[in-house]
C-alpha cells in the first residue's frame with residue numbers, strides 16, 4: 001500500500017528528505033548540511049558529488065528511520081536551490097567543475113557588458129528576469145569560457161547543463177532522464193517564459209549550445225523512475241520545482257493575489273499572478289510558478305540574497321550565538337537595536353536594488369552598542385528586506401496584501417515574525433508545517449500519481465499555527481524604516497565606484 005510521498009529538498013546549505021503521509025504530516029525527516037566553498041570574496045561553489053551523496057544518504061536514512069518499504073512510497077518530488085549551475089559529461093556523468101551557486105557574483109562583469117550593449121531589454125522581456133549574475137546563464141558561459149576542454153565537449157555534444165533538479169534526476173535514473181521543469185528553467189535567464197522554450201537569441205548571445213540544455217516539462221508529471229540499483233526499487237519521480245515555487249504551492253497559494261514569504265538562506269516573497277505574466281516596474285522578477293499538468297501559472301518574485309545566512313554568519317563567523325534559535329533570546333533581552341542597522345549585503349543586493357557590488361554594512365554604532373543590539377539588528381534586517389520587496393510587489397500587482405503567509409527555517413523565530421508584522425503593519429500567518437518547500441514538492445508528485453486527487457484535496461491540509469498581529473505605532477514604523485533606507489544607501493554608496501578588479 002502506498003503510504004508516503006518522498007520529498008527531496010536540496011537547499012543551499014543542506015540536503016533534506018521528508019516523507020509525508022496523506023494528511024501532509026511529516027512522518028520522517030533527515031537533514032544533512034554540506035560543504036560551502038568560497039574560493040574568492042563573492043564566489044560560492046558546491047561539490048556536485050557531495051550534493052548527490054548527501055541527498056541520497058538522507059533519502060535512505062529517512063526510509064530506514066520509520067522502516068518505510070520501497071513499495072510504500074507513491075512518488076518522489078524534488079525541490080531545489082534554484083539557478084545553481086552544474087555542467088557534466090553525458091558519457092561519464094562526471095561534473096567538469098564545481099556547482100556555481102546562485103549566490104556567486106563571479107559573472108557580474110559579463111552582466112555589465114550585456115547591459116552596456118543594450119541586451120538587458122531582451123532578457124527582461126523574454127525571461128522576466130532582471131539581468132544578474134544570480135541566474136544560470138552567465139554561469140554556464142563562465143564554465144564554457146574558463147574550464148579547460150569544456151567548450152570542446154559542448155561542441156561535441158558531450159557537455160550537459162543542469163540545475164540541481166536535473167542533476168538529481170539524472171543520478172536517480174542513472175543517466176536515463178535529462179529533464180528540468182518550467183520553474184527551474186525560468187531561472188536560467190535562457191528561457192522564454194511566454195513561449196515556454198529555450199531562447200535562441202539569448203543562447204547565441206551567450207554562446208551556449210542548445211544541445212547542452214535539458215528537456216523542459218511541467219512541475220507535476222512523471223519524469224521517469226529511480227534506477228533499482230540506486231535506491232533499491234523503481235519509484236516514479238513525479239514532481240520537480242524550484243524551492244521557492246514549491247513553497248508557494250505547498251502554502252496552497254494557487255490563486256492570483258495569494259503570496260508567501262520563505263525565510264531560508266535567502267528570503268523569497270512570491271505572489272501568484274494567475275495565468276498572466278505581470279511585468280515589474282519596481283525591481284521584481286516575473287517567473288513561472290508551479291502548477292498541475294495542463295495549466296500555467298506565473299508569479300512575481302522579490303529575491304533577497306541573504307536572510308537566514310546572516311544568522312549563520314552570527315553563529316559561525318562572529319560566534320555571537322551558539323545556534324540560530326538563540327538569536328531570539330538575545331534579541332529579546334534589549335528594547336531595541338540602540339540605533340544599529342545591519343545590512344547583510346554579503347553577495348550584493350537583490351530585489352529591489354539589484355546591486356552586485358554592494359557589501360555588508362553596519363551603521364549607527366555608538367559606545368553603548370552591545371552584542372544583543374547587534375544580533376537584534378541582524379534579525380530585523382530580514383524583516384526590513386522583506387518590507388522592501390513587499391512594497392515593490394504591492395506597486396507592481398496593484399494588490400494590497402491583507403496578510404503574509406510565512407515558512408522556512410527562520411520563520412520559527414517568534415521575535416522575527418512579530419517584528420515582521422510590526423514593520424509591514426500586516427498580519428503574519430505561520431502554518432503548522434513550515435517545511436512547505438518539501439511539502440509543495442510532495443504535493444506536485446502526489447497529484448501526478450493520484451496519491452492526492454487535486455488542489456482542493458490538499459488545501460484541506462493547510463492549518464494555521466500562529467497569527468502575529470501588528471502592534472507598532474505608525475510613527476515608530478516610519479522612523480525605523482527611514483533609518484533602514486539610510487543604512488541601505490550606505491551599503492550602495494560604498495559600492496558606487498567599485499570596479500570588478502577592486503572587489
Ligand SMILES: Nc1ncnc2c1ncn2[C@@H]1O[C@H](COP(=O)(O)OP(=O)(O)O)[C@@H](O)[C@H]1O
Pocket residue numbers: 011012013014263264265266307308309310311312324325326327328408409410411412413
Ligand atoms: N530560530 C531561528 N531563528 C533565526 N534563523 C533561523 C532559525 N532557525 C533557522 N534559521 C536560519 O534559517 C536557515 C535555514 O532554513 P532552511 O529553510 O532550512 O534554509 P535552506 O533551505 O535555505 O537551507 C539558516 O540560514 C538558519 O540560520
Ligand SMILES: O=P(O)(O)OC[C@H](O)CO
Pocket residue numbers: 011012013080081082083102242243244264265266267303
Ligand atoms: O536554499 P534556499 O531555500 O535559500 O533557496 C535558494 C533559492 O532557490 C535561490 O534562488
